Amino acid sequence: MSHGDLTPELLHSSVWADGLVASSGIPVHDMPLVSVGGGLGSFTLLDVLRIRGVAASAMRVLSTSDTPWQTWEYLTRVSQLPSHERIRSDSGARPDNIWGFPSYAVQEAWQDRSVKPVLQVLTEPILADFYSPRAGMAIRSVQREADRIGYWEMLAKGQVRMVRKRLGGGYFTVLTPPAGSGPTKRVALRSQYVHLAVGYPGLKFLDDLQEFRQRTGERYRLVNAYEPHEHVYDQLRARPGVVVVRGAGIVASRVLQRLMDDRERYGLQTQIVHLFRTYVTGAHGPHAFMRRKGGDGWAYQAFTMPKSAFGGQLKARFRKASPEERARLASLVAGTTTPKLARWQEQMSRARRGSWYHPVQALVDRIEQAPDGRLVTHTRSAGSAPMQYVSDFIIDCTGLEADMPEHRVLDDLLRHGGARPNRAGRLQVGPNFEVLGAESGDGALYASGAAAASNHFLAVDSFLGLQTAALDIADDLAGRGFCKPLGPFRSVSQWLKWAGNRRLA
Template sequence: MSVSSGDLTPELLHSSLWGDALVEAAGIPVYDMQLVTVGGGLGSFTLLDVLRIRGVATSAMRVLSTSDSPWQTWEYLTRVSQLPAHERIRSDSGARPDNIWGFPSYAVQEAWQDRSVRPLLQVLTEPVMADFYSPKAALVMRTVQREADRIGYWQMLAKGQVRMVRKRLGGGYFTILTPPAGSGPTKRVALRSRFVHLAVGYPGLKFLDDLQEFRQRQGERYRVVNAYEPHEHVYDQLSKRPGVVVVRGAGIVASRVLQRLIDDRERYGLRTQIVHLFRTYVTGSHGPHAFMRRKGGDGWAYQAFTMPKSAFGGQLKAQFRRATPERRARLASLVAGTTTPKLSGWQEQLRRARRGNWYHPVHAEVERIDLAPDGRLVTYTNSANSAPMQHVSDFIIDCTGLEADMPEHRVLDDLLRHGGARPNKAGRLQVGEHFEVLGAENGDGVLYASGAATAGNHFLAVDSFIGMQTAALDIADDLAGRGFCGGLGPVRSVSQWIRWAANRGPA
């Protein structure tokens, strides 16, 4: 390998601590930057937003990403999981990624834009007389774009694929970026910084073992799909001829997929049959204590948001901060789990579907997936309450979630192998109270993380709008103590909110 090739050498790949001369000898250009955030999604965006509000210049920070915008991945996942732009997401009115103050809320903004008091009345009467208010996906994306423009996000964006983050001899880190093909004379570039932030989201899709085995054995990618991958062809095929769909999962995504199937059937007069497999079937309110019981029924566990509201900023949040790792694991098992909001319109849809005998909920464990003689899919199930069954279908939609195991992500796996990071009780990155990755410190340099990779630590609701903002605020507080940015006292907070409201850049 030529020393001027600008690529990773065997010595770099196998060294956990890099000197400046070692990187330069590989022909990799080095650029200095005070802070680098890796990911380029809403986790990166919220940190940059908070730091810009605290007075950090755009020239001091870079976001490394393959995405063109901070909402790109989020928009893709919501769209393919049947939450297109015009639909409402599962989020609180005050949880605004573009607005750390949460005022005005989404409900107020929607009421103002639509010249309607309906959103305000819904917020005032939720959840007793109305469903919880939640914003439309389009409103979230539009407001995030406005804030990205305001803070100069595009000036901080550097496109490319991050390969790894390694400790630097003398303190700080090297972040290795592979720029888009044809964008430069070398294959890699290195950003040398004192601070690094990781907000890399989920490593990939999560398939149940039996579905994964079938897909690999049969080379099947068309009829057995994950709800988080493009599967519009399923609905398209069902619109052309009658078919049977097996839906697996009992969370918000499963409820949205069912709503799409029911909407299409009723709107276009289709004859789609739906078999819904529940691994755990909830028949009513459940929970270990009276004050921790969750509503449920017809197989579903109901909860307005991904976590109880107290996990975002109440008693549960305080308990998690004080708890030992063992107690955190116990608390998480009590309050987490698969849930969906109990929305009145969707509930009525399911009632009509059950009465029409074309929605069939089944409580059973899946043993295997195979092919019928006619080439259709056969799901073999077993239940303690009934004889083994076979469900023949044209499609299977897996709604069980996203994969978050760290070894599945190249950057996180490298951090565990070479960066000193260690997993917590939940198998995610172990972080401190300011979301610093424990074990990855290097001299005066600090590596932070937020989002799904930090689940199981002192804050429960990390994978949410408020969770990402909480992490950003805590990281900014730590950076302020290290002299990187200013504080956010009452005077500055008010002045910056006024600038936000007037759509003027931070000062």
């Protein structure tokens, strides 16, 4: 065993005493609050706490990422949302600005010397599509705020191995530092509070695609939209080809738009087969006030959730509802959707008229590989004979993996930390996003983002959702004496500092 490593006693103990950790040779550093993840969830909480008067020296964010936007930028870029494209987010949902004013639309209008963004917000969605900011604007705004709050002083690079309860209260968070950064293999941070914002553990493939990929090792022709796949578009520019697209959400619509843009821009002959498991033909929903627009296979919705889930009637209903009622409501309002944007609708209409976009409702039986290397998709549908689609590429747009056992830290928390899953298989959290069952003396463990989905707040995995969780966690920490309340005077004074880009002490 190398010096400063996990011992069998530590691995099998759910509660660690100070002496047990010391005997392993793992260096221990005291830090009042630790945030695990280092993405926008961690950034948002640290931003709120810095605004509430917590010193940078009292917090650490543990991450393998160099910046809080690194993973988000990567995922948006590979899923065909580069920096100049607009993301699926509201104008006032700003991770860098808890007040939401000025909104992204106002900022864009000021920077571009144009009133068009403001007019779009004022007339949405009746006379114009919902306004949404460009990805690059969101990143630049977060970078500005990260510099202002001293984020880089709070960042500790490395891979988090586990979070265990400490005998007497609080937690030990074990970090594996980058290779060559020190004499020990592990470092332990002893803290009273821990925050988890670990995002998604990996890619999620449809079962038949996963089976084919594992069986054949095919990584070139069969790709996930959330992994690098620029070679697909490069090959289609080099010679005509056929692409099968799977999925019916925002990522599928973005991939289709990229394929259609390239076809029109470069005069390509690309043929697109779009497989829908469920084909939406019109407005759908159980009640008139909960009906969602739809058509041509798609379910349309401006944002990931109805706007009332972020701060209206639906948010209030979820907070008060029982777990059974929450599950029922979630099944009604959640699901795979995409915004109905005028430009994209025109593209789809032209593609259908030109007979080079082929939407098909079918279930996939299996995928095979032809002798020439191309992929053969075998499908079946009610009332029709089985079909085969031969394609040069398959792009799976079905999303990211959110199962907790797939994430090392969350899986260890379920096994040793007392945490328990909710009905959707995510962490069960209380009203202030504290992880239920993971309490340790006077310490508390919180979670936000994907790991805390399907609890009292439906829209937790969004810009505004991460911000709401951060504010609720900060309120709980204020009650414990860790930070100051955000009263009217502090709020106004801190906004003025934000507006003037004044660095926090």
